[in-house]
Amino acid sequence: MLQNKKALFPLLFSLGFAASLSAPASAAVVASIKPLGFIAAAIADGVTPVEVLLPDGASEHDYALRPSDVKRLQGADLVVWVGPEMEAFISKTASAFPAQKNLELASLPAVKPLLITGAEEEDEHHDEAHEHHHHGQYNMHLWMSPEIARQSAVAIHQKLLELMPQSKDKLDANLEQFESELATSDAQIARQLAPVKGKGYFVFHDAYSYFEKHYGLTPLGHFTVNPEIQPGAQRLHQIRTQLVEQKATCVFAEPQFRPAVIDAVARGTQVRKGTLDPLGMGISLGKDSYVKFLSQLSSQYESCLKGA
Numbered sequence: 001m002l003q004n005k006k007a008l009f010p011l012l013f014s015l016g017f018a019a020s021l022s023a024p025a026s027a028a029v030v031a032s033i034k035p036l037g038f039i040a041a042a043i044a045d046g047v048t049p050v051e052v053l054l055p056d057g058a059s060e061h062d063y064a065l066r067p068s069d070v071k072r073l074q075g076a077d078l079v080v081w082v083g084p085e086m087e088a089f090i091s092k093t094a095s096a097f098p099a100q101k102n103l104e105l106a107s108l109p110a111v112k113p114l115l116i117t118g119a120e121e122e123d124e125h126h127d128e129a130h131e132h133h134h135h136g137q138y139n140m141h142l143w144m145s146p147e148i149a150r151q152s153a154v155a156i157h158q159k160l161l162e163l164m165p166q167s168k169d170k171l172d173a174n175l176e177q178f179e180s181e182l183a184t185s186d187a188q189i190a191r192q193l194a195p196v197k198g199k200g201y202f203v204f205h206d207a208y209s210y211f212e213k214h215y216g217l218t219p220l221g222h223f224t225v226n227p228e229i230q231p232g233a234q235r236l237h238q239i240r241t242q243l244v245e246q247k248a249t250c251v252f253a254e255p256q257f258r259p260a261v262i263d264a265v266a267r268g269t270q271v272r273k274g275t276l277d278p279l280g281m282g283i284s285l286g287k288d289s290y291v292k293f294l295s296q297l298s299s300q301y302e303s304c305l306k307g308a
């Protein structure tokens with residue numbers, strides 16, 4: 001029986017593929033940002049296509065949907081996103097979605113207890129830029145948490161199972177493989193980062209708390225909560241003081257944000273400059289892309305923090 005199923009699989013898959021060629025060009029799964037697409041691609045591998053809404057280089061905090069994006073969201077079988085407190089630009093379109101196609105990760109019962117509070121409030125209250133949109137109580141960069149990523153994979157698996165019960169065997173196998181690879185990478189990353197625990201550093205924006213907490217890293221702070229908003233003078237002065245006093249080993253920029261402000265604040269100090277990529281810009285969607293993303297992040301931390 002098991003053997004029959006295995007023999008049938010390539011045939012069913014190729015039939016599905018042929019059918020998809022003649023179908024309208026809309027992805028079955030649309031993820032708001034790349035790291036969520038990484039998780040979805042692992043679960044949907046060989047079952048249904050996955051697309052990412054945000055183009056590389058766009059910010060998860062400020063994006064304006066194009067008419068083609070709205071169509072893509074409306075045409076999807078499943079939309080995976082964090083929720084209105086992160087991708088506010090999706091809220092209006094998502095409000096018209098039937099419940100079965102709307103997967104809002106921050107509101108999942110398995111995820112809610114894992115949320116950690118954000119540093120937002122205290123930061124922006126001192127800034128004149130405070131009229132800018134205000135985030136909620138929690139840090140919403142959920143894709144940085146290996147544990148939330150696992151819960152997200154379980155939820156995506158469940159949703160796809162409801163949509164495509166005929167693909168149960170493949171979906172189950174994909175989830176199992178994702179969980180096992182994630183566990184392996186998690187242990188590897190913990191080993192890789194153990195020697196740099198306790199080293200102080202600053203990150204450009206407040207995106208990394210889940211990862212840092214999970215692996216016991218020790219950030220001194222961030223330049224800004226929203227990368228679109230320039231850090232205030234008071235904050236820059238605080239950071240500069242700590243760099244001069246040699247409390248930090250590194251300051252981290254991001255691939256799409258290399259602001260002069262980081263160079264200015266680090267000028268004349270011994271601090272090293274590194275880059276952290278919170279959205280996995282250079283990584284393409286695939287079965288193993290989420291663990292690649294975590295491993296890349298880990299190496300980015302390590303290479304700057306361990307120093308010469």
Ligand SMILES: [Zn+2]
Nearest residue numbers: 060061205207
């Ligand atoms: Zn962010």
